[in-house]
Amino acid sequence: MKISLHAIFLILFPICCSQVLPVDGISIIKPGDQLNSTSTLVSEGGNFTLGFFTIPETNFSYLGIWYTADYQRRKGWVANPNSPINMNSSGAEAQLTMDSTGSLGIFSGGNPVLNVADQVVTNNNTIAVLLDSGNFVLMDSGSGNRTLWQSFDHPTDSLLPGMKLGFNLTTGQNWTLSSPLSSYILGSGAFTMSLERTQDSGQIVIRRRGEVYWTSGPWNNQGFPFFSKLNASFLLFAHKLNFASADDGMYFSFETIGTAISMLTLNPDGTILDDANSFFVNSYDQFCYGYEKDNGCATSKLPTCRSNKDTFKVKSGGFIGGDINYDPNSNISLSDCMERCWNDCNCRGFNTGGNNDTGCITWTNNKLFQVDESGRAVQAYVLVAVKSSEGRAWIWIVIALSVAMTLSLIGCVFYIKIKKRKAREEEKRLRDQYIHQLTASESFKNVDEMEKTEREGDLNFFNFGSIMAATKGFSAQNKLGEGGFGPVFKGKLLDGRDIAVKRLSKTSGQGLVEFKNELILISKLQHTNLVRVLGCCIHEEEKMLIYEYMPNKSLDFFLFAEDKKEQLDWEKRFSIIEGIAQGLLYLHKYSRMRVIHRDLKASNVLLDENMNPKIADFGMAKIFKQNETEAMTNRVVGTYGYMAPEYAMEGAFSIKSDVFSFGVLILEIVSGRRNSNFHLFDEERPLNLIGYAWELWKEGVALELKDPAIGDLSDIKQLLRSIHVGLLCVQESATDRPTMSEVVSMLNNESMSLAAPKKPAYFTGRRDLNLNSTSCSSTIKQAIFRSQSGNVIFQGYARNRGLEFLHQLVPWNTISLQKSLHLVAQVSNSSKDDFNQDVRFTVSFPWRGYVG
Numbered sequence: 001m002k003i004s005l006h007a008i009f010l011i012l013f014p015i016c017c018s019q020v021l022p023v024d025g026i027s028i029i030k031p032g033d034q035l036n037s038t039s040t041l042v043s044e045g046g047n048f049t050l051g052f053f054t055i056p057e058t059n060f061s062y063l064g065i066w067y068t069a070d071y072q073r074r075k076g077w078v079a080n081p082n083s084p085i086n087m088n089s090s091g092a093e094a095q096l097t098m099d100s101t102g103s104l105g106i107f108s109g110g111n112p113v114l115n116v117a118d119q120v121v122t123n124n125n126t127i128a129v130l131l132d133s134g135n136f137v138l139m140d141s142g143s144g145n146r147t148l149w150q151s152f153d154h155p156t157d158s159l160l161p162g163m164k165l166g167f168n169l170t171t172g173q174n175w176t177l178s179s180p181l182s183s184y185i186l187g188s189g190a191f192t193m194s195l196e197r198t199q200d201s202g203q204i205v206i207r208r209r210g211e212v213y214w215t216s217g218p219w220n221n222q223g224f225p226f227f228s229k230l231n232a233s234f235l236l237f238a239h240k241l242n243f244a245s246a247d248d249g250m251y252f253s254f255e256t257i258g259t260a261i262s263m264l265t266l267n268p269d270g271t272i273l274d275d276a277n278s279f280f281v282n283s284y285d286q287f288c289y290g291y292e293k294d295n296g297c298a299t300s301k302l303p304t305c306r307s308n309k310d311t312f313k314v315k316s317g318g319f320i321g322g323d324i325n326y327d328p329n330s331n332i333s334l335s336d337c338m339e340r341c342w343n344d345c346n347c348r349g350f351n352t353g354g355n356n357d358t359g360c361i362t363w364t365n366n367k368l369f370q371v372d373e374s375g376r377a378v379q380a381y382v383l384v385a386v387k388s389s390e391g392r393a394w395i396w397i398v399i400a401l402s403v404a405m406t407l408s409l410i411g412c413v414f415y416i417k418i419k420k421r422k423a424r425e426e427e428k429r430l431r432d433q434y435i436h437q438l439t440a441s442e443s444f445k446n447v448d449e450m451e452k453t454e455r456e457g458d459l460n461f462f463n464f465g466s467i468m469a470a471t472k473g474f475s476a477q478n479k480l481g482e483g484g485f486g487p488v489f490k491g492k493l494l495d496g497r498d499i500a501v502k503r504l505s506k507t508s509g510q511g512l513v514e515f516k517n518e519l520i521l522i523s524k525l526q527h528t529n530l531v532r533v534l535g536c537c538i539h540e541e542e543k544m545l546i547y548e549y550m551p552n553k554s555l556d557f558f559l560f561a562e563d564k565k566e567q568l569d570w571e572k573r574f575s576i577i578e579g580i581a582q583g584l585l586y587l588h589k590y591s592r593m594r595v596i597h598r599d600l601k602a603s604n605v606l607l608d609e610n611m612n613p614k615i616a617d618f619g620m621a622k623i624f625k626q627n628e629t630e631a632m633t634n635r636v637v638g639t640y641g642y643m644a645p646e647y648a649m650e651g652a653f654s655i656k657s658d659v660f661s662f663g664v665l666i667l668e669i670v671s672g673r674r675n676s677n678f679h680l681f682d683e684e685r686p687l688n689l690i691g692y693a694w695e696l697w698k699e700g701v702a703l704e705l706k707d708p709a710i711g712d713l714s715d716i717k718q719l720l721r722s723i724h725v726g727l728l729c730v731q732e733s734a735t736d737r738p739t740m741s742e743v744v745s746m747l748n749n750e751s752m753s754l755a756a757p758k759k760p761a762y763f764t765g766r767r768d769l770n771l772n773s774t775s776c777s778s779t780i781k782q783a784i785f786r787s788q789s790g791n792v793i794f795q796g797y798a799r800n801r802g803l804e805f806l807h808q809l810v811p812w813n814t815i816s817l818q819k820s821l822h823l824v825a826q827v828s829n830s831s832k833d834d835f836n837q838d839v840r841f842t843v844s845f846p847w848r849g850y851v852g
Contacts, residue, residue: 029104029128035096037061042068045132048076052085052094056487057184057474058356060084061094063106063116065134065151067261072477076134076160076263077151080106081178081186083114102126104138117149134160157186159254159264165204166195166251175251177266181333182357183475190335191270195252202243202250206270208335212298213270213288219243219252226296268357269334287312287338305345312338312350312381315371316465316494319349319380320419322366330358337362338381349380357473370416373494376463460535462546467491467537471501480553490549498549499534503542515543515619525591529583531606531616550614552607555669559602565672565709572611573669573710574718578747579613580605584662585740587615588655594624596653600661601642602668622653641676641688645761646734656734659743660761663729666722667693672707690730690760697727697757717750724754732761 040051063079091109102122125142136151179191204216217225288297291308337360341347346364353359470491537544644660675689
C-alpha cells in the first residue's frame with residue numbers, strides 16, 4: 001500500500017483539526033477518506049485507475065476511470081460529465097470524499113458538486129472499491145459486501161469489457177451511452193446509443209436529439225450487419241461478443257481474451273470508435289444525410305435543394321464572397337451545425353466556431369471555395385453537390401452552362417487573381433502588424449541594429465487553422481506535457497513534418513518580451529545542439545511557438561526516472577554533456593550575438609531520436625553586444641538550484657551564470673539526482689547535491705557520486721574528470737569559473753591539467769534563530785516561516801532557541817536580506833491537541849552565503 005508524503009506529513013506533524021486523509025494508489029475508500037486532485041485510486045491488480053483529470057482548453061476538472069497502462073488516459077467512465085469543476089474559480093480544488101454515513105460526493109474547495117450515488121441508502125459500513133474490471137462499486141461491508149451501487153450501471157460515453165448496453169424491465173435498469181458535446185466539453189451531446197428490440201432479435205440504435213439516426217441491424221448470432229468493421233477489429237484483437245435476450249430485457253456486451261486495452265466510445269459526431277481510436281466502426285463515413293439505404297443510416301425527407309449525391313467533405317482553404325454567420329452558443333455541437341447547414345439551401349459549408357469545438361460557423365451564398373493545401377488555411381466542411389440528371393433537359397442545361405462559363409472564363413480568371421492579390425496584401429498587412437508588435441520593444445534595439453535588413457524574411461507565421469488541424473484540435477492524445485508557460489502538443493503538418501507546439505496560456509508568466517526572445521532571437525540561431533524554432537502562430541489573445549519535434553522528450557524524463565535512467569549509459573551521458581557544452585559555447589562566443597540563456601536545466605535540454613541534446617526554452621535569455629560581459633537586473637528569473645549565487649543574491653549575470661548552471665547539470669548527469677530535491681542531513685549541516693559532491697571530492701571518494709544505473713565503467717578517469725569540471729563550474733566566485741571554451745577543452749583534452757576546485761557555492765551549516773523572549777516555550781517542534789506576503793520561505797525544527805533548517809521553499813532573492821530579518825512563523829507544539837500560533841522570530845544573517 002502506497003501512502004502519499006503529504007499524508008505522512010499530516011500524521012507526523014498535525015497542524016489542523018481535520019482528520020480527513022488523502023488516499024493514493026489504494027483500491028478502497030472508507031468513511032472519512034478523501035481523494036484529491038493529486039491522488040488516485042488503483043484497482044487491486046493495477047488494471048484501472050480512478051482520479052481527477054483536467055481538460056486544459058476549458059480548465060474543467062472531472063472524476064474518471066482509465067486503464068492504468070494507457071498512456072493516452074482515454075476515459076472509460078466519467079462521474080460528473082454534466083457537473084465539471086471549474087478550476088478557474090476562486091478556491092477550486094477537486095475532491096472525492098466519503099463522509100461518516102458512507103455518502104460519496106464530489107466537492108470543490110469544500111463545496112458540494114455532485115452526490116456520486118444519489119438516492120442510495122448508505123451507512124458507516126459503506127466502502128467504495130475500484131475493481132480490476134474497471135467497475136467502481138459501493139459496498140456494504142457489514143452485510144457481506146452487498147453491492148449498493150456500481151458505475152457499470154451508469155455508463156457515460158464508453159463501454160468497457162463487461163459493461164452492458166441494453167435494458168432490464170424487472171429492475172428498471174437502462175444501460176445507454178450518451179455522446180459528449182465535444183472533445184473538450186464532456187456534458188451530454190446530441191447522440192445516444194442504446195439496444196432496442198426488433199421483431200425477432202435486437203439491434204443497436206443511435207439517436208440524434210431523440211430521432212433515429214443509425215441502426216446496426218438485428219443481431220444474427222455472429223454480430224450486427226452494419227457493424228462489420230467492429231466485428232473484424234474485435235476478432236483480430238481476440239474479443240468475444242455477447243448478446244442475451246429474454247422477455248424482461250436484453251443486453252449486448254463484449255469481453256477481452258487476455259489483457260488488451262479495449263473500449264468502445266460514442267463520439268460527439270455520432271460515430272463509434274474502436275479500442276485503438278484508429279478508425280470508425282460504423283459503416284457510414286461520418287454523417288448520415290437521410291438518403292442512404294445500405295449502411296444503417298435512417299432515411300428522412302430531403303430538403304428540396306439537396307440530392308442523394310450531396311455530401312460534406314473536410315477541405316482546407318476559404319470561401320470567396322458570400323456571407324459568414326457565427327453562432328457562439330456553446331450548446332451547439334458539430335452535428336447540430338451540420339444539420340443547420342444541411343437544411344439551409346443557401347449554406348455551402350460549416351464548422352464549429354469555438355476553441356472547445358462548440359458553436360457554429362456557416363458560409364452562405366458562396367459560389368466558390370478556393371482550396372489551399374499549404375497547411376495554413378482554415379478547415380471547413382464543404383458541400384460537395386452533384387445533382388442527378390433527369391431526361392434530355394439536362395443536356396441543354398449543360399450546353400447553356402458551358403456557353404455561359406466560356407463567356408465568363410476570362411472574367412473569372414481576373415476575379416480570382418484580384419482576390420488572390422488582395423488576400424496576399426491582407427496577409428502581408430497582418431504580417432507587418434505582427435512584426436511591428438514584435439520589434440517595438442526597447443529590449444530589442446540591439447537585435448534591430450544587427451538584423452534590421454533581414455528580420456522579416458526569418459519569421460514564419462503559421463495559420464491557426466493549420467495548427468488546430470496538426471494537433472487535432474489540441475487534443476489530450478496529442479499533449480506531450482505541461483511547461484511553466486503552458487501545455488505542449490505534438491502535431492503533424494500537411495507536408496508530413498512533426499512539430500511541437502507550445503501554447504502559451506493566458507495566465508502564464510511568459511509575456512511579450514519572452515515571446516519575442518524565443519521567436520526572433522532563436523529563429524536566427526542555428527546549431528546542432530540548439531532546438532530549432534520553426535515559427536509562431538498569433539490568434540486573438542493566443543500566442544503559440546512552433547518547434548521541431550523531439551521524440552525523446554527532455555533529459556529529465558530519462559535522467560530522474562528509476563525505470564528509464566538505465567537507458568543512459570556513461571557513453572550517452574558524456575555525449576550529452578559534450579553536446580550541451582558545444583551549444584553553450586556557440587551562444588556565448590560564436591553566434592551573431594552573445595546570448596546568456598539564464599534558465600539552463602535538465603528539463604530544458606531536449607533529446608532527438610538519436611539522444612543528441614538540444615538546448616531549448618530561450619524565453620529568459622538575454623542578449624549582449626560582443627563587447628559586453630555582464631549586466632544587472634532587478635527581475636531575477638530562473639530555476640532554484642541552478643542559479644549562480646551572484647545572480648540569485650544581487651541580480652548580476654554573465655556568461656559565467658550559465659557556466660554555473662552547466663556545472664549543476666554535469667553533477668546531476670553523473671549522479672542521476674536533482675540538485676533541487678537532494679538533501680543530505682547530518683548533525684552539522686544539510687547538504688545539497690553540490691555540497692555532497694564537494695564532500696566526496698575532499699575525501700577522495702568522488703566515484704561514489706556515480707549513478708548506480710550507469711553500471712560498470714570502462715573509462716573511470718573520464719567520469720572523475722567530468723566531476724572535476726562540474727565542481728570548477730560551480731565555484732562561488734564567477735572569476736574562479738572557467739569559460740565554456742575552456743570547459744570544452746577540459747572535457748576533450750585528457751592531457752590538459754585542471755586547477756584544484758575551491759569550496760563551491762552552497763549553504764554550509766546551521767545558523768541560530770533567536771526567538772523573542774515572549775515567543776513560545778521549548779515544546780515547539782516545528783516552524784514554518786512565511787514572508788509578509790504569506791509565501792512559505794523555509795521550514796525547520798526549533799530546538800533550544802535555535803533552528804535546524806530542513807529545506808528552503810522559495811528562492812532567497814524573493815526575500816529582502818538584511819543584517820537581521822523578521823519573519824512570522826506558524827508553530828505547532830508537541831501535544832496531541834493541534835494549534836497554530838504566530839510567533840515573531842529574529843533571524844540573524846552575519847554571513848554572506850547562498851543556498852544552492
